[in-house]
Amino acid sequence: MKIGLLTYYGDLNCGTNLQAYATLLAIRDLYPHDEVEIIPFHGFRPRILPYISQATFTSLINDVDRILKYRTFCKEFLGIRHDKIITDTHKALSYISNRKYDVIYIGADTLLELDRLPKESNDITAYWLSPHISAKKILVAASCKNAQYDKLKASQQSLIKTSASSFAAWGVRDITTAQLLAHCVNPDKIEIIPDPTFTLSIDYSHIERYLKNRNITIPSRSICFHTYRTDSWANEVTARFKQQGYTIVSLRPAKWADIILNGLSPFEQLGVYRYFSLIITHRFHDTIFALKNGTPPLTYVADTSYTTELGESKCSALIKQMGLYPHHIIEQQDSLNAATILNKSEDILNHYMERQESVASHIKELAQEYRLFLNKTKVL
Secondary structure, eight states: OEEEEEOOOSSSOHHHHHHHHHHHHHHHHHOTTSEEEEOOEESSOOOOOOOOTTOOHHHHHHHHHHHHHHHHHHHHTSOOSSOEEOOSHHHHHHHHHTTOOSEEEEOSBSTTOOTTSOTTOOOOOGGGOOTTSOSEEEEEEEOOTTOOGGGSOHHHHHHHHHHHTTEEEEEESSHHHHHHHTTTSOGGGEEEOOOGGGGOOOOTHHHHHHHHHTTOOOOSSEEEEEOOTTOTTHHHHHHHHHHTTOEEEESSOOTTOSEEOOOOOHHHHHHHGGGOSEEEESOHHHHHHHHHTTOOEEEEOOOGGGOOTTSOOHHHHHHHHTTOTTTTEEOOGGGOSHHHHHHHHHHHHHHHHHHHHHHHHHHHHHHHHHHHHHHHHHTO
16 A cells, blocks of 8 residues: 655654654554655745854854755654645645545644645645545644634635545544544544654653763753743843752853754754753644653744634643642743743742653553554554
């Protein structure tokens, strides 16, 4: 059989690329004797730009290195050499159909989102596929981001119903997507399943080699930040941590950081979290990767476009799933300040060891839950 994986990939987001890789590995394990590939298609141009804010000559050189590493990752590990950007939905569907897949897996990431479409559009994206594509179609940890059925145009509701009903299985990553699809198919058939990156093994040789080649030593008392350039609280927070003897590491250029690591490949970044006492981040996959490395995260919600009407984001849902709520999350914008971050960080640094065994157990369970869902899809 010929099996295609329809997913996001190719930008400079570590989580995006590693979830594509994790999904690809899992499907190949499921179909060891079949042809499995990522469908070399983008519905939009991936964002591939260096960090400009607070950039230095060294950080720009590192960014160039990072871009080259991501291109190599796509070629060597995702198997993609000649991909296409097709923004027209009907042309994209024709391209996918002409590749003659027997099975297509759709996931992970926010593949079912609609906010990349022009506001005046009456269509849905090619990532929803179409009943006219004859392959067996399976959703696997896909998300609609923040799309709500009642707020869609009538034409979009009709298209979504038609496409969703042609899927053979519905594995979604969050309750928002489950609620959307419940308007289209029997809710009992919809399963909320874990993110595929829980299944990844970590090879530390990548980050060890990176640090050795660059003569970088990360002290045992180090705190990592992955912030937005507009996070004004970072100056005060990092100054306080420095007073307490911590080394400050940043994954993007920042004047307040002692060590800047913006030149990492996906595999290097996956392993770097083990070196930190704490990571403060706004990113969903940073949170997962930190937990997989045994490092506590403090995750803050800065992008409300991922927050549902019920006030829950994908990050807060993850923290609840891991049994770390509310200690490890800052959800409200008016609470996102230096005082809150420092208070929560102190709690985490003092008490995470008590929570770590439970977290490690949850990670194993979630990885197994993901694989069990995939196993069911093979016999459909």
